[in-house]
Amino acid sequence: MISTISVVDLAERVRQQVKPERYEHILRVAELAAEIARANALDVEKIYLAAILHDAARDLSEQQLTELAPPEIALERNHPLSLHGRAGRKLAEQWGIEDEEVLEAIEGHVYGVRPEHRIGMALYVADVSEPGRGVNQDIRDLALSGRLEEAYQKAVLCKVKYLQSKGIEPHPRTLAAYKAIMEQRGEDC
Ligand SMILES: Nc1ncnc2c1ncn2[C@@H]1O[C@H](COP(=O)(O)OP(=O)(O)O)[C@@H](O)[C@H]1O
Numbered sequence: 734m735i736s737t738i739s740v741v742d743l744a745e746r747v748r749q750q751v752k753p754e755r756y757e758h759i760l761r762v763a764e765l766a767a768e769i770a771r772a773n774a775l776d777v778e779k780i781y782l783a784a785i786l787h788d789a790a791r792d793l794s795e796q797q798l799t800e801l802a803p804p805e806i807a808l809e810r811n812h813p814l815s816l817h818g819r820a821g822r823k824l825a826e827q828w829g830i831e832d833e834e835v836l837e838a839i840e841g842h843v844y845g846v847r848p849e850h851r852i853g854m855a856l857y858v859a860d861v862s863e864p865g866r867g868v869n870q871d872i873r874d875l876a877l878s879g880r881l882e883e884a885y886q887k888a889v890l891c892k893v894k895y896l897q898s899k900g901i902e903p904h905p906r907t908l909a910a911y912k913a914i915m916e917q918r919g920e921d922c
Pocket residue numbers: 791808812814815816842843844860896901902903904907
């Protein structure tokens with residue numbers, strides 16, 4: 734057992750914290766994350782739990798976000814919404830979740846995770862490629878065909894491109910993940 738509270742009760746707490754359309758997104762991410770887990774021999778129960786909790790803080794106000802997850806760098810102060818992964822982790826801790834892998838996955842779904850963190854990678858990929866977004870089907874197909882690492886790499890590269898196209902500086906953790914991927918592929922940044 735990963736949590737003393739049932740996933741049904743946790744889902745209900747999340748539902749009360751977010752807008753209805755966000756909750757629909759969360760359920761789609763959880764379904765897809767479970768499928769990705771099956772396709773990549775990962776712990777389905779763990780990933781499903783992380784996915785149900787990942788956007789728990791997404792609809793909080795900027796003030797609530799910064800109270801739960803005080804900004805540590807200028808980018809976080811300027812984009813408090815980007816703190817929702819760390820703030821979501823805090824909520825999960827308050828609700829009794831102790832599993833470090835689940836907590837890291839919730840925190841890492843915005844900025845990216847360590848390359849060996851497969852649960853975190855699966856959640857990251859499910860979040861950016863769930864069918865309701867209408868984008869990133871190639872990333873979803875890669876993950877569902879058992880090529881999670883490739884899917885995650887593609888997702889991080891796309892995220893950096895997307896942020897840059899919007900004139901938003903990528904978070905240092907995202908840049909670190911991006912550089913590690915480029916080095917692994919033997920490409921220049
Ligand atoms: N890696 C990042 N670096 C900097 N800002 C980011 C990063 N990821 C997300 N953000 C910002 O945080 C906010 C939420 O982003 P995101 O989690 O991608 O949205 P969503 O919850 O819709 O998937 C957006 O304002 C986005 O610009």
